[in-house]
Amino acid sequence: MELHKLIGEATAYDKKENVERSKPKSWLKSVSAFANGEGGMLIFGISDDDKVVGLPNAKADSEFISEAIKTKLDPVPEIDLRFEEQDGAKVIVLTVKPGQETPYYYIGDKQRLAYARVGNETVVADRTQLKALVLRGSGRTYDSLPSPYKFENMAFTKLKSVHYKRLGRPFEDADFASWGIVDEQGNLTNAGALIADESPVRHSRIFCTRWNGLTMTNGLGEALDDVELEGSVIGQLQDAVAFVRNNSRKKWWKTPDHREELPDYPERAVTEVITNAIIHRDYLQIGSEVHIDMYDDRMEIYSPGGMIDGKQIQDLDPTSVSSKRRNPLIADFFSRLGLMERRGSGMRKIMDAYRWYKMVPEQRMPQFRSDNNEFHVLLWNINYNVDDQEEDSVEFGIKFVKGQSGFGKEFVKEELEQTKEFLRASRLIYKLISKNAQVTANEIAKHLNLSERQVQKYMKRLQDQHRIERVGGRKTGFWRIIDDEYERFFERL
Numbered sequence: 236m237e238l239h240k241l242i243g244e245a246t247a248y249d250k251k252e253n254v255e256r257s258k259p260k261s262w263l264k265s266v267s268a269f270a271n272g273e274g275g276m277l278i279f280g281i282s283d284d285d286k287v288v289g290l291p292n293a294k295a296d297s298e299f300i301s302e303a304i305k306t307k308l309d310p311v312p313e314i315d316l317r318f319e320e321q322d323g324a325k326v327i328v329l330t331v332k333p334g335q336e337t338p339y340y341y342i343g344d345k346q347r348l349a350y351a352r353v354g355n356e357t358v359v360a361d362r363t364q365l366k367a368l369v370l371r372g373s374g375r376t377y378d379s380l381p382s383p384y385k386f387e388n389m390a391f392t393k394l395k396s397v398h399y400k401r402l403g404r405p406f407e408d409a410d411f412a413s414w415g416i417v418d419e420q421g422n423l424t425n426a427g428a429l430i431a432d433e434s435p436v437r438h439s440r441i442f443c444t445r446w447n448g449l450t451m452t453n454g455l456g457e458a459l460d461d462v463e464l465e466g467s468v469i470g471q472l473q474d475a476v477a478f479v480r481n482n483s484r485k486k487w488w489k490t491p492d493h494r495e496e497l498p499d500y501p502e503r504a505v506t507e508v509i510t511n512a513i514i515h516r517d518y519l520q521i522g523s524e525v526h527i528d529m530y531d532d533r534m535e536i537y538s539p540g541g542m543i544d545g546k547q548i549q550d551l552d553p554t555s556v557s558s559k560r561r562n563p564l565i566a567d568f569f570s571r572l573g574l575m576e577r578r579g580s581g582m583r584k585i586m587d588a589y590r591w592y593k594m595v596p597e598q599r600m601p602q603f604r605s606d607n608n609e610f611h612v613l614l615w616n617i618n619y620n621v622d623d624q625e626e627d628s629v630e631f632g633i634k635f636v637k638g639q640s641g642f643g644k645e646f647v648k649e650e651l652e653q654t655k656e657f658l659r660a661s662r663l664i665y666k667l668i669s670k671n672a673q674v675t676a677n678e679i680a681k682h683l684n685l686s687e688r689q690v691q692k693y694m695k696r697l698q699d700q701h702r703i704e705r706v707g708g709r710k711t712g713f714w715r716i717i718d719d720e721y722e723r724f725f726e727r728l
Contacts, residue, residue, distance in 0.1 A: 249265045251280075267349060279326060289325050382436075391430065415567070429467075478527070480720060499616045661697060
């Protein structure tokens with residue numbers, strides 16, 4: 236018997252030097268956690284330093300293990316017990332299968348506890364994990380459950396618009412049922428509530444902030460820009476990417492025959508990170524929203540909910556993580572619309588988007604971190620420090636050669652003239668025009684709580700920047716968004 240081969244058979248494992256008959260909870264909690272997760276393996280007869288010490292009475296111990304599981308776990312998980320021997324030392328290998336009737340509780344010491352696996356540790360399942368285990372045991376997911384809201388009170392213009400743009404055909408009434416927006420009884424599902432224009436699910440919001448400096452509290456004043464995004468999760472994706480773009484700069488690296496664009500953040504990486512945050516977040520965590528925090532040198536994205544299998548992303552290769560969908564209906568919405576692929580390639584796309592820019596060193600690649608309840612992504616600003624001294628630029632990964640024809644420390648900066656107030660007003664003006672192309676300046680002023688005169692100034696500025704235009708006369712005409720970066724976002728995916 237070889238220990239590393241046994242361990243290689245399991246996605247998770249624990250080891251015990253002996254069966255500890257007087258304290259069976261010490262290992263029964265691992266059985267509970269394995270059954271509540273992806274399964275695992277317990278090996279009895281191995282010391283903490285991985286030496287095979289064996290069990291003096293392996294047969295009797297195996298009978299005790301089997302009986303303890305039957306009497307101390309509810310329901311009883313599916314297990315497999317076998318013996319292995321090395322140099323005359325016999326060990327017991329207990330394999331626990333992933334359970335279908337979660338949660339699996341340990342019952343003893345006047346307690347009834349369900350356990351979960353977080354990384355290499357076994358912990359008591361918290362309230363959110365218990366809710367997820369109960370749903371899994373019933374064969375349901377959060378997004379498939381009936382919501383407390385009425386389907387007839389919801390509008391789905393964003394879904395229908397994107398569906399037509401992406402697929403070239405209208406969204407039919409029959410699609411509401413086939414997509415899972417309503418269940419077999421015609422009730423609006425949680426997934427349907429999340430994709431509705433004015434989503435009533437308050438904790439589905441995304442908070443975006445552009446901080447002034449490198450931290451939230453560096454004494455340089457308040458945030459440069461911030462917005463609270465709500466409504467359809469499809470619209471949130473578009474608006475969140477637009478927020479990042481509006482708070483970023485573009486530079487161009489001059490070469491002898493062309494200019495290569497260098498964005499602060501590759502849009503593909505930003506889009507994938509935000510898409511993953513929307514799709515894979517734990518909506519059972521009430522009062523916890525997605526946060527996008529932008530600093531001078533980086534962007535941090537926080538999403539409620541760790542990895543669904545309890546593993547920690549920092550312990551894995553992010554480019555080869557298998558896809559496990561916490562919200563399969565929402566994931567299916569995005570997949571059907573071509574906003575993501577069905578297979579788990581999102582993190583690989585994020586890494587590839589950065590690797591496309593050859594000057595980005597490995598230490599500036601995107602970073603991922605997760606725990607029991609959170610998932611974090613860090614994206615570095617590609618252009619940060621790019622205008623500093625030559626030695627700093629070399630450290631960052633770009634070597635500037637002065638005097639070389641067509642190549643040197645010369646970048647063209649994109650001007651960013653928008654003020655915080657103008658950016659906020661622009662987002663709301665876009666949203667109102669998208670809903671009603673004939674909206675008036677007076678109606679916009681009421682929504683923005685601004686004077687009509689100020690709104691007219693903002694709209695004139697948007698027209699001068701060729702971002703919106705007026706079609707037709709004052710009374711019968713309408714507004715049209717002509718900002719390609721905003722309107723053609725879904726076409727570029």
